[in-house]
Amino acid sequence: MVMTATVREDVARSEPPRSAGRRRARRRTYLWSYVYLAPMMVLLLVFVVYPIIASLGYTFYKWDGIGDPSDFVGLDNFRQIVHDSIFWRSLGHTFVYAAFVVPIQLVLALALALVLNNKKLRFASFYRTLFFLPVVTSAAVIGVVIQLLVSNFGDSINSVLLKLHIIHQHVDWLGDPHFALGIIILVGIWHTFGYNLVYFLAGLQTIPEELYEAARLDGAGRFATFRYITIPMLRAVGVVIVILAVIGTFQIFDLVQVLTSGGPFFATEVVNTYIYHLAFGGSNANAVQPDIGLASAASFVYGVLLIAFSVVQVVVLRSLAKRRGTGGLA
Amino acid sequence: MTRRRAVTAMTHVALLVSGLAWLYPLFWALGSSLKSDDDFFTDGLNPMPSHFLWANYLNAWREASFGRYFMNTILITLGTVVITLVVTSCAGYVLARTRFPGRGFCLGLVSATLFLPHGYTIIPVFDLMQRLHLLNSLWSVIIVQASGGVVFGTFLFMGYFMAVDRELEDAAQVDGANFHQTFARIMLPLSGPMLATVGLFTAITAWNSFFIPLVFTLGRPELRTLAIGMYAFIGENSTEWTLLCAGTVITLAPIILLFVLLQRFFVNGLAGAVKQ
Numbered sequence: 092m093v094m095t096a097t098v099r100e101d102v103a104r105s106e107p108p109r110s111a112g113r114r115r116a117r118r119r120t121y122l123w124s125y126v127y128l129a130p131m132m133v134l135l136l137v138f139v140v141y142p143i144i145a146s147l148g149y150t151f152y153k154w155d156g157i158g159d160p161s162d163f164v165g166l167d168n169f170r171q172i173v174h175d176s177i178f179w180r181s182l183g184h185t186f187v188y189a190a191f192v193v194p195i196q197l198v199l200a201l202a203l204a205l206v207l208n209n210k211k212l213r214f215a216s217f218y219r220t221l222f223f224l225p226v227v228t229s230a231a232v233i234g235v236v237i238q239l240l241v242s243n244f245g246d247s248i249n250s251v252l253l254k255l256h257i258i259h260q261h262v263d264w265l266g267d268p269h270f271a272l273g274i275i276i277l278v279g280i281w282h283t284f285g286y287n288l289v290y291f292l293a294g295l296q297t298i299p300e301e302l303y304e305a306a307r308l309d310g311a312g313r314f315a316t317f318r319y320i321t322i323p324m325l326r327a328v329g330v331v332i333v334i335l336a337v338i339g340t341f342q343i344f345d346l347v348q349v350l351t352s353g354g355p356f357f358a359t360e361v362v363n364t365y366i367y368h369l370a371f372g373g374s375n376a377n378a379v380q381p382d383i384g385l386a387s388a389a390s391f392v393y394g395v396l397l398i399a400f401s402v403v404q405v406v407v408l409r410s411l412a413k414r415r416g417t418g419g420l421a
Numbered sequence: 422m423t424r425r426r427a428v429t430a431m432t433h434v435a436l437l438v439s440g441l442a443w444l445y446p447l448f449w450a451l452g453s454s455l456k457s458d459d460d461f462f463t464d465g466l467n468p469m470p471s472h473f474l475w476a477n478y479l480n481a482w483r484e485a486s487f488g489r490y491f492m493n494t495i496l497i498t499l500g501t502v503v504i505t506l507v508v509t510s511c512a513g514y515v516l517a518r519t520r521f522p523g524r525g526f527c528l529g530l531v532s533a534t535l536f537l538p539h540g541y542t543i544i545p546v547f548d549l550m551q552r553l554h555l556l557n558s559l560w561s562v563i564i565v566q567a568s569g570g571v572v573f574g575t576f577l578f579m580g581y582f583m584a585v586d587r588e589l590e591d592a593a594q595v596d597g598a599n600f601h602q603t604f605a606r607i608m609l610p611l612s613g614p615m616l617a618t619v620g621l622f623t624a625i626t627a628w629n630s631f632f633i634p635l636v637f638t639l640g641r642p643e644l645r646t647l648a649i650g651m652y653a654f655i656g657e658n659s660t661e662w663t664l665l666c667a668g669t670v671i672t673l674a675p676i677i678l679l680f681v682l683l684q685r686f687f688v689n690g691l692a693g694a695v696k697q
Contacts (some may be wrong), residue, residue, distance in 0.1 A: 105654070121522065123600045128527060131512035131571050138568035139534050148431040149544065156544075207434065214433070220684060221440035227680040228447070229629035231648040232672045235655050236450045239464075240664055247465050281443070286691065293692030331695050345631040349652055367632075370544055371639065383544055390542070401593035 143394075149387040156370070156383045168388035177357050178389060181365040182396075184272060188361065192283075196400045197336060199280075200287035205321070207288075208295040219292070223285030230282055234349030237278055240329035241265055268358030271351050275359055278346055283339060287332060294328030295321070326412040334404060341397060362393050446636035447673065454478070461662050474663070481667040485658075489643065490650035490669060492557060494628060497646060500563035501627040502620050505570050509619060510612065512571070512577025514604055518590070534572050543636055550637070559644060561637045566627050574619045577690065581615040582608060618690035621683050628676045646674040 150168050152160035172178050203222060207215045225233070241248070241264045252258045265271045298321065306316045344363035347353060353360035353368065360368075370386035441448075445468070452468030453461055456475055460470060482488040515521070550561045585608065593603045598680065609616075631648050638644040645653060651668050654661070680687060 107629040120519055120600060124519045124521040125423075127511040127515045128602075130508045131575055132527065132530075134508060134564075134568035134571050135531065135534065138546055138565060139542075139572075140530070142549070145545035146542050147547070156548075205619070206436070212429075212432065218436045218440055219688075220681065222443055223443060223684075223688070224677065224680075226475070227625050227629070227676055228673050229631065229648045229651075229676075231629075232651050232669050233446065235651045235665060236446050236669055238655065239453075239665060240446065240449065242659075243462070243662065251466075281446075286543050289691050290689055290695045293695055296692075327485075328695060349655075356566075363632075366644035371636065387544055 111241060146387045146390060148382050150391055152384045154383045155381050168384045171385060172388050172392055177360060178365060180357060181360040181362045184359060185361045187342060188276055188279065188343055189337055192279045192340050195335045196280050196284055196287050200284060201291050204288055204291035204295055208292060222288055225282050226285035230345035231349045233278065233282060234346050238350055242404065265351055266355055268355060271359045275346055275350055279343065290332045294325050298324045330408040330412045333408060366390050424426045450666045450669040453663060454670045458663055476616055477663045477667040481664050481671060485664055487650060487655060487668050487671050490647045493644060494646040498624050498627040499557055502623045504567040505541050505574050505623045506616060506620055509571055509574030510578050510609060512575045514582050514608055517579045517582035531572055531575060547636060549687040557641055562634050565633050566630055568625050570626065577619055578615055581612055585611055614686060617683060621687050622690060623665050624679065625676055645650065
């Protein structure tokens with residue numbers, strides 16, 4: 092949205108050419124502009140826009156994905172999704188995942204960013220690399236590593252944690268519904284933590300040094316500086332970071348599919364694995380036969396929920412940032 | 422001042438220890454990839470192998486088909502990066518620099534898709550690929566992954582080209598350079614850092630991608646990428662632990678190396694994206 096505003100400014104500056112020769116040159120420029128733009132637009136229209144429209148069409152059919160859809164069932168698929176308790180449970184698990192991952196990740200990332208933002212700290216970029224590195228690893232492969240660790244050495248981990256009094260009885264890590272989701276949450280925090288660290292570091296670097304100096308001259312302590320300078324100055328970037336983090340957590344698929352495939356007994360099923368199991372079959376008892384119509388209906392309902400949720404989120408966070416932002420600086 | 426120095430030293434120790442602990446799963450996988458099956462069990466959570474068994478890599482590469490998966494992943498990543506860079510640099514250039522009729526519509530469409538949730542439309546894409554007879558080739562994965570990244574890349578290039586001084590192009594045009602020469606000889610060479618950012622971002626996403634290659638290689642094991650190979654392998658031979666760890670290293674090491682070498686482009690790109 093910010094970008095389109097700057098674009099218009101740029102357009103307004105270019106003057107319309109006048110003479111006939113110039114008009115021909117301009118027409119040639121337009122023609123080549125379309126040629127340059129065409130590959131991007133074709134990919135976008137064919138593989139992003141068309142599928143959104145097409146999947147809406149599938150929702151009205153009972154279809155296993157073989158041949159053409161012909162068994163028209165009207166709104167039956169939507170009715171079935173809305174009445175499927177597993178759909179709502181998957182939605183619940185997705186929200187629980189986001190509700191744990193986003194706040195924990197943001198608090199930890201902000202804390203580490205404050206430490207690393209110190210200009211006198213040497214090797215800061217080396218430490219940043221260490222904590223950022225999981226971002227570039229494949230979530231699926233990390234899932235395999237965690238599975239190897241937990242399924243072979245779950246007992247060793249148990250005894251270490253028992254000794255540290257973190258747990259009080261032996262735990263079947265991926266077999267217990269609560270712990271399985273807990274492990275997915277922990278690995279999720281670990282895997283995408285680095286994004287938030289880099290975002291916060293970028294945000295901190297936009298705060299002018301003079302503000303901190305002025306605060307120091309006024310005798311402000313560390314906490315007061317953090318509370319009255321850092322936090323208000325980070326609000327604009329903070330809104331973007333929260334939105335990106337929430338959107339990211341709602342896309343969770345790889346980790347769950349590899350670690351538990353939604354099990355045990357749907358205890359870790361998230362919406363994306365639910366849709367996948369509906370569309371392509373899999374470990375789900377209710378998805379032995381692929382049901383493309385039902386999967387498309389679930390996708391559509393989830394898509395609408397997500398759009399509604401992100402619009403509300405953007406509006407709420409923006410107004411919150413504005414109101415508190417001016418209040419904090421006044 | 423000595424107290425200050427002590428605090429600094431403590432900070433470094435804490436950062437180094439927690440940073441290395443943070444990467445423990447990676448160290449454990451690396452160490453275990455060199456262990457024998459017996460050592461794998463007796464060493465347990467200790468990542469350090471007592472002696473180095475390189476044969477695991479040979480077995481993973483040859484017998485567990487990781488060599489084939491590696492080549493597939495390289496081809497898919499290269500194809501996706503090349504297509505994405507060509508398509509998005511051209512589109513970003515004209516969106517930033519020419520004011521053709523319909524530009525507003527194109528920009529609107531591109532911006533709108535930024536807000537739409539992705540990944541829920543794999544079924545029609547699958548169906549489309551089937552109709553185009555591309556289903557049983559790596560091309561399906563390459564095209565779908567490239568089209569997933571075009572919006573992001575186009576925006577980055579557009580922002581970059583808009584910041585370039587217009588006088589450079591005017592001078593080139595006075596010298597008689599045509600549309601393509603201006604783009605290829607003046608603008609594209611200037612956009613080196615952005616080519617690196619978008620290229621690296623695309624490479625990491627393509628290399629690690631799971632959902633798209635999973636769906637498009639369901640019936641074709643020979644088209645699997647490394648990530649899909651790992652997933653399939655743990656489903657079929659979950660007891661070949663050391664082989665799986667070797668597969669992990671084969672999958673993660675190339676992209677980690679690439680990232681460490683080029684990380685400033687990646688980190689700057691991310692930082693720029695959030696500040697806009």
